[in-house]
Amino acid sequence: MKVRLRLPALPEQAILDEQDQALITLIQTGLPLSxxxxxxxxxxxxxxxxxxxxxxxxxxxxxxxxxxxxxxxHHELGYLANAMTVWNIPDEMVSELGSCMGQFEFVxxxxxxxxRLPDWPYNLFTMIHGQDRSDVLTNIQTLIERCGLEKIDxxxxxxxxxxxxxxxxxx
Amino acid sequence: xxxxxxxxxKLNKQQLGSLEKHLLNDFQHGFPLVxxxxxxxxxxxxxxEEMVIDTLAQLQQQGFVSRVGAVFRANSIGASTLAAMAxxxxxxxxVAAMINDYSEVNHNYQREHHFNLWFVLTASDEQVxxxxxxxxxxxxxxxxxxxxxxxxxxxDLGFDLKWI
Numbered sequence: 001m002k003v004r005l006r007l008p009a010l011p012e013q014a015i016l017d018e019q020d021q022a023l024i025t026l027i028q029t030g031l032p033l034s035x036x037x038x039x040x041x042x043x044x045x046x047x048x049x050x051x052x053x054x055x056x057x058x059x060x061x062x063x064x065x066x067x068x069x070x071x072x073x074h075h076e077l078g079y080l081a082n083a084m085t086v087w088n089i090p091d092e093m094v095s096e097l098g099s100c101m102g103q104f105e106f107v108x109x110x111x112x113x114x115x116r117l118p119d120w121p122y123n124l125f126t127m128i129h130g131q132d133r134s135d136v137l138t139n140i141q142t143l144i145e146r147c148g149l150e151k152i153d154x155x156x157x158x159x160x161x162x163x164x165x166x167x168x169x170x171x
Numbered sequence: 172x173x174x175x176x177x178x179x180x181k182l183n184k185q186q187l188g189s190l191e192k193h194l195l196n197d198f199q200h201g202f203p204l205v206x207x208x209x210x211x212x213x214x215x216x217x218x219x220e221e222m223v224i225d226t227l228a229q230l231q232q233q234g235f236v237s238r239v240g241a242v243f244r245a246n247s248i249g250a251s252t253l254a255a256m257a258x259x260x261x262x263x264x265x266v267a268a269m270i271n272d273y274s275e276v277n278h279n280y281q282r283e284h285h286f287n288l289w290f291v292l293t294a295s296d297e298q299v300x301x302x303x304x305x306x307x308x309x310x311x312x313x314x315x316x317x318x319x320x321x322x323x324x325x326x327d328l329g330f331d332l333k334w335i
Contacts, residue, residue: 016248021248024241024243024248027240027241028240028241028243029238029240030237030238030239030240031208031238031239031240033209033224033227033228033231033239034224035207035209035210035220035224036206036207037208037209038204038206038208039206049206053204053205053206056204056241057204059241060204063244063247064243064244064247064248065241065242065243065244066242066243066244066327067199067200067241067242067327067328067329068200068201068202068204068240068241068242069198069199069200069201069202069239069329070194070195070198070199070202070227070236070239070329071199071236071237071238071239071240071242072195072199072235072236072237072329072330073234073235073236073237074330076233076234076235077195077235079330084282084289094322095322095324098322098324099324101324102323102324102325102326103326105328105330105331107325108325108327108330109325110323110324110325111245111253111320111321111322111323111324111325112320112321112322112324113253113318113319113320113321114318114319114321116316116318119286119316120255120286120316120318124324125253125318129330155284157282157283157284157289158282158283159280159281159282159289160281160282160283161267161280161281162279162280162281163267163268163270163271163279163280163281163290164270164271164276164277164278164279164290165277165278165279166237166277166278
């Protein structure tokens with residue numbers, strides 16, 4: 001398996017300067033829970049508070065930060081089941097059906113990924129959470145009905161054990 | 172860290188008061204980018220800044236909150252990929268533990284499938300990522316199927332917790 005990753009090229013606006021990168025490195029484990037978290041981050045970076053806030057706003061506007069806020073742990077909050085549900089969608093329909101699936105609140109991830117034939121025919125990955133298995137399966141049925149997926153092959157991969165879960169650390 | 176999904180849930184819904192529930196549900200996106208963000212939240216919830224900070228710290232300590240901060244779009248900084256392996260049942264624990272030891276691995280789950288071990292790798296760049304993938308293949312003797320994101324269709328507004 002010596003195929004290289006060939007990650008998609010970054011969009012133009014996603015080019016980050018050194019201060020952006022330093023800020024991102026510092027906040028990937030979370031904001032300090034202090035009265036003035038942005039000023040505190042700024043002190044460590046040699047920036048003032050308003051610059052930290054301006055940069056975070058820009059990163060959010062540019063969708064480099066997808067979401068800024070409280071990151072909860074589903075399992076601990078009673079959402080005990082999650083299923084990676086994978087779909088084999090004709091290439092020309094991926095964009096339309098992916099956009100449909102990606103807007104449901106119980107879908108926490110909706111990515112197109114490459115097929116790896118013959119082992120792996122699926123090209124759209126959705127992560128679906130629920131309080132238990134039947135809750136997850138009900139949600140999948142809702143997706144099928146609402147997005148018209150009756151003829152699309154799919155598999156439901158429930159997780160049975162969590163070996164590790166934490167936020168991404170980029171360096 | 173290891174936990175099975177058959178564990179009794181740690182959530183005792185009785186212990187979560189109204190403030191806790193609002194903090195968990197209402198600020199998953201659009202967190203205030205102002206000088207005193209916890210003060211801004213306190214004003215919305217009719218409490219004090221100190222109470223908001225203490226409660227969030229407690230929720231974090233209890234494991235309900237992973238962090239207060241940013242969720243980055245995949246591959247807009249650094250490089251990441253999903254990877255999967257078909258591991259013989261009797262080697263699962265050993266291979267999972269070996270994979271967990273890489274600091275580049277941030278999620279690692281057993282799933283019900285022929286491909287039964289699924290993990291996410293994140294690194295500063297693609298070269299590091301490829302080196303880790305090669306290393307995992309080499310050390311385990313099992314091929315790694317890697318599945319980098321090509322397109323993201325998800326609008327991330329957090330997760331609406333239903334308090335039942």
